[in-house]
Structures are given as C-alpha cells and as structure tokens.
Amino acid sequence: MIIEVVGGIISNSLAIATDAAHLLTDLSSFLISLFALHLAGRPASERLNFGWYRAEVIGAMISIFFIWVITGILVYMAIMRWVNQEFELDAMIMLITSALAIVFNVIMAVQLHLDNPHFTPGKFKRSKVVGSEQGNKVGLVGRSVSTQFHVKEKQNINVRAAMIHVIGDLIQSIGVFVAALIIFFLPDWGFMDSVCTFLFSVLVIVVTIKILKDVLMVLMEATPDFLDYEEVKRTFLSIPGVEHVHNLRIWALSVNKVALSAHLAISKDADPQLILEEATKLIHKRFGFFESTIQIEEYSPDMENCEQCLSPPDKNERRKSADLEKGMADGDQKKIQMQQQQPTDPENG
Numbered sequence: 548m549i550i551e552v553v554g555g556i557i558s559n560s561l562a563i564a565t566d567a568a569h570l571l572t573d574l575s576s577f578l579i580s581l582f583a584l585h586l587a588g589r590p591a592s593e594r595l596n597f598g599w600y601r602a603e604v605i606g607a608m609i610s611i612f613f614i615w616v617i618t619g620i621l622v623y624m625a626i627m628r629w630v631n632q633e634f635e636l637d638a639m640i641m642l643i644t645s646a647l648a649i650v651f652n653v654i655m656a657v658q659l660h661l662d663n664p665h666f667t668p669g670k671f672k673r674s675k676v677v678g679s680e681q682g683n684k685v686g687l688v689g690r691s692v693s694t695q696f697h698v699k700e701k702q703n704i705n706v707r708a709a710m711i712h713v714i715g716d717l718i719q720s721i722g723v724f725v726a727a728l729i730i731f732f733l734p735d736w737g738f739m740d741s742v743c744t745f746l747f748s749v750l751v752i753v754v755t756i757k758i759l760k761d762v763l764m765v766l767m768e769a770t771p772d773f774l775d776y777e778e779v780k781r782t783f784l785s786i787p788g789v790e791h792v793h794n795l796r797i798w799a800l801s802v803n804k805v806a807l808s809a810h811l812a813i814s815k816d817a818d819p820q821l822i823l824e825e826a827t828k829l830i831h832k833r834f835g836f837f838e839s840t841i842q843i844e845e846y847s848p849d850m851e852n853c854e855q856c857l858s859p860p861d862k863n864e865r866r867k868s869a870d871l872e873k874g875m876a877d878g879d880q881k882k883i884q885m886q887q888q889q890p891t892d893p894e895n896g
Contacts, residue, residue: 635737639731726742779807782834786826795809808842811843814846
C-alpha cells in the first residue's frame, strides 16, 4: 500500500491512489480485527454483561466512514481533472507500480492457497462445536440453562474473506496496469486515469456497503443470514416432549458470534432436565451458537392463541390473515351497499 501511495504521488495517478484506498480497506479491517481480539479478551463486567465483542462493529463503522471520505476526495479530484483537462501523468511509474501490485497480489493468493489447499472460494463447511455446559440456573417461571461454546471451524472464514479481497485487489491492479499501458502508448488518453478512479471508487463502495450491512444488522440485533429462524424452531419441536416454542430470540453479538434464548413448553409427563440437555446439545451441534439460554415451561393449550407466545413469522401470518378477512368483509359490505343503492325497476315495482 505504501508503494502504491508513493507511486501515485510520483506518477500523479489517482487510479493508483484509489487502488491504495482499496488496500487501506483491507488493512483497516485487519487492524480492527486485531484490536477487537484484544478487547474481546477483556472480561465482562456488571455494566458490559456480554463483554467487548461489539467493539469490532463500532470500529468497522469508523473505518468505513474514513474510507468513504478518502474515496470521496479522490472522486472529487478526478472530476476536477476531467473538467480542467489536466492529465499530466508519468505512465512509466504507473506501469512499474501497478506491476509490483500485481506481483504482490499473486504472491498473496498463492500463499493463501498453499496454506489452505482445500480452500474453495464461496463454499463453507459445517462448523464443529467443542465445549461444555457452564451450569444450570433455576428461575421463577421455569428451569433454564445458559451455555457457552467455542466453535472450532473446519474452514476459516477469515481465509475466505482474505482470498476474496486479494482477488479484488488483483483485478483492480490489473485494471490500473492496462490503463497505464494505454496512456504509455497513447499519451492523449490520460483521461483513462480518471475513468479508472471512478470505476475503482464504485468497487470500494460496493465492498464497504456489504460490510456496513453486516454491521447494521448486528447493531439491530437481527438474525444472521446464515441462520434460518424457522429451522431452529423446528429443531426444538423435533425433540420428543416439546409441544410449543415461544419467545425465540436469535441475535448477533458480533459478526461471527450468535446468541439464542428460547422458552420451550413441554408436556406434563416429560422430564424437564432431559429435554433441557437434549435441546442444548442439539442446537449447538447443528447451529454452533456461541451462547444460549433455554427456559423450560409446562405446556398450556392457551399458548396456541397467546399473542406474546407467537413467533414473528406467525404474527405476520396472523396479521395478513386478519387484513385479508377484513378486506373481504369490507368488499362484501360495499357490494351490499351498491345493491341497496341501485334504482328499483318501476314495472316490476
């Protein structure tokens, strides 16, 4: 990145500077991850019950804002060059700098592939969960247990992200190299530098928008995309003795740490402790939750019609059904009113 910054200044190329800004995205993400790991090691307190895991999310937002400011400045400079037709560039320095960037990215891609020979971009394998229960706790409403597991991944997601970034950097560096070749042989085509700046700025924005979306979903405590809410619910209901599931909450503490809480209503003849242990082991084996809290209650038929006991999808479905019934009722009422308003045939009097 430093080489590209220096090369961009010497060659007066904004395209190289934008490429360096893309690398800055990767570097800042890496530094934020290191800082987050440091903070995550700090113990939870009475005020910060979940620890410092969301420090990574806050840092990511700051990083995105910083990168967007830099990208905006580069786009503004590219527009000013286009307006003023100032395209004095050193194509040779551009060629050398972009060529070095290509070599560096190829080395990085090869190194990542050698370190992870079974790596295939875009594919994930199911995580293996290792850990143990931390203990049981009994509440006023029912029996519950809180467990925390450490997930040992068969395939490192960070390696996949790093490979995607390296491929993106490689494509961008190749684009700068091609633009430098064009400018080298056709000096009047200096505007290609500004064109590349616009294109690469869009690439930077696209990459960071995906990160921003993940950050906002964590802050909104949304269920992660890789988890199916209804599938988790069906998993609980597949346990013999579990009659109803309500107050199911799935949210992310950070991008890769997901928590769960749920109330399981069981039949009278079911063993609460056995169901508690079975449910805890099953969801951690299948989904790899970082932390979970499960409460056991005795099933009551009233739960089927209880508004608070309905899951969000069930509430939405009930709301849609109610709206549909209301719409049909309103339609029937309008038909009756129209029939009543129709004039009577005098002959049939």
